[in-house]
Amino acid sequence: MRIGQGYDVHRLVEGRELILCGVKIPYGLGLLGHSDADVALHALADAILGAAAMRDIGYHFPDTDPAYAGADSRRLLRRVAEIIAGKGYSIGNVDVTIIAQRPKLLNHIPQMIENIAADLCIPTDCVSVKATTTEHLGFTGRGEGIAALAVALIN
Numbered sequence: 001m002r003i004g005q006g007y008d009v010h011r012l013v014e015g016r017e018l019i020l021c022g023v024k025i026p027y028g029l030g031l032l033g034h035s036d037a038d039v040a041l042h043a044l045a046d047a048i049l050g051a052a053a054m055r056d057i058g059y060h061f062p063d064t065d066p067a068y069a070g071a072d073s074r075r076l077l078r079r080v081a082e083i084i085a086g087k088g089y090s091i092g093n094v095d096v097t098i099i100a101q102r103p104k105l106l107n108h109i110p111q112m113i114e115n116i117a118a119d120l121c122i123p124t125d126c127v128s129v130k131a132t133t134t135e136h137l138g139f140t141g142r143g144e145g146i147a148a149l150a151v152a153l154i155n
C-alpha cells in the first residue's frame with residue numbers, strides 16, 4: 001500500500017464557471033486556470049500520481065499545451081487513473097478537502113463523490129469529499145481563491 005498527497009489553489013474571478021469535483025456550482029465567480037480549473041480534482045490527481053511517485057499533473061498535462069485549454073478535469077483524472085493502472089497500481093480510497101469560505105458546498109458533496117467514484121472506478125464508500133472555511137482568514141477566507149487538499153491510497 002502506498003500513500004500520496006495533493007494540494008492546489010486557483011484564483012476566483014468573474015466570468016468563469018465554478019466547477020468543483022466535476023459539479024457546476026451556481027456562484028457569481030469561477031476559478032481561473034488553463035483547464036476548467038477544478039482545483040479539487042487537480043489536488044486529487046496529484047495525490048494519486050504522488051502515491052505512485054509519478055510526478056504531477058503539470059508534468060503530464062502542461063499548461064502550455066493548447067490541448068488542455070478549457071479541459072474537463074474529470075478527463076484528466078480518468079487519464080491519471082489509466083497512467084497509474086499502466087504501472088500496475090489500483091486505487092484504494094481517496095479523501096479530498098475543499099477550502100472555500102463561500103459558496104456553501106454541503107448540498108453538492110454527494111454528486112462530487114459520485115463523479116469521483118465513477119471516474120476512478122471505485123465504490124462511493126472509498127471516496128470522501130469534505131469542505132471547510134478558514135473562518136474568514138487568509139486568501140481563502142477573503143474569498144480570493146479556493147484551495148484543495150487530497151490524500152490517496154493505492155495498492
Ligand SMILES: Nc1ccn([C@@H]2O[C@H](COP(=O)(O)O)[C@@H](O)[C@H]2O)c(=O)n1
Binds near residue numbers: 100101103104105135
Ligand atoms: N464552503 C463550505 C465550507 C464549509 N462547509 C460546511 O460547513 C461546515 C463548517 O465549516 P467550518 O469551516 O466553519 O468548520 C463544514 O464542516 C462543512 O460541512 C460547506 O458546506 N461549504
Ligand SMILES: C[C@@]1(CO)OP(=O)(O)OP(=O)(O)OC[C@H]1O
Binds near residue numbers: 008036058065069
Ligand atoms: C491542469 C492544468 C492543465 O493544463 O492547468 P490549470 O487548469 O492551469 O491547473 P494547474 O493546477 O495550475 O496546473 C496543472 C495544469 O497542467
